[in-house]
Amino acid sequence: SALVVLSCFGASADISLIEVLEREIEQPLIAPLDDAVAHSVLGKRNGKLYFMHDKLQEAAYSKMKPEERCLHHNRYGLALGFVAARERDDRLLLTAVSQINHGGPQAVIDEEQAVVVANLNLGAGKKAMNMSDFYSAHSLF
Numbered sequence: 001s002a003l004v005v006l007s008c009f010g011a012s013a014d015i016s017l018i019e020v021l022e023r024e025i026e027q028p029l030i031a032p033l034d035d036a037v038a039h040s041v042l043g044k045r046n047g048k049l050y051f052m053h054d055k056l057q058e059a060a061y062s063k064m065k066p067e068e069r070c071l072h073h074n075r076y077g078l079a080l081g082f083v084a085a086r087e088r089d090d091r092l093l094l095t096a097v098s099q100i101n102h103g104g105p106q107a108v109i110d111e112e113q114a115v116v117v118a119n120l121n122l123g124a125g126k127k128a129m130n131m132s133d134f135y136s137a138h139s140l141f
Helices: 002-007 015-025 030-038 054-061 066-087 090-103 111-130 134-140
Strands: 012-014 042-045 048-051
Touching: 002 015, 002 030, 002 048, 002 054, 002 066, 012 015, 015 030, 015 048, 015 066, 015 090, 030 042, 048 054, 066 090, 066 111, 090 111
Parallel strands: none
Antiparallel strands: 012 048, 042 048
8 A cells, every 4th residue: 555655764754755656666655645634644835745743653654564564665765766767756766765675685585686786886876976975975885
């Protein structure tokens, strides 16, 4: 469900990010999330969607089987990573790599995907260094 997808990004996410993800994974997200806003499960303010309570986010996240969570994070991260690379969007790249890394190495399905993940991490690490965020850069290399 759309709430499960949103829960993978934590307590809140930019609507623009969810719109990009919706297009890339070809799954309805915005309309169901707007419905959740109408039912006070989510709030919507300043271009963000957010869970009204942390327990709601935890409940949505727990709907995924623990052994499948890594695959969801990896899928969303790769989808966003391809857009970030295509559009040269550094902010989206950092979000994408965060999702991929949250999925962990066990979510990588083959050598080709491993190379893509490594290149996305390298790009994000370089971006973090350029922003003088050496702690994040260290974790990406």
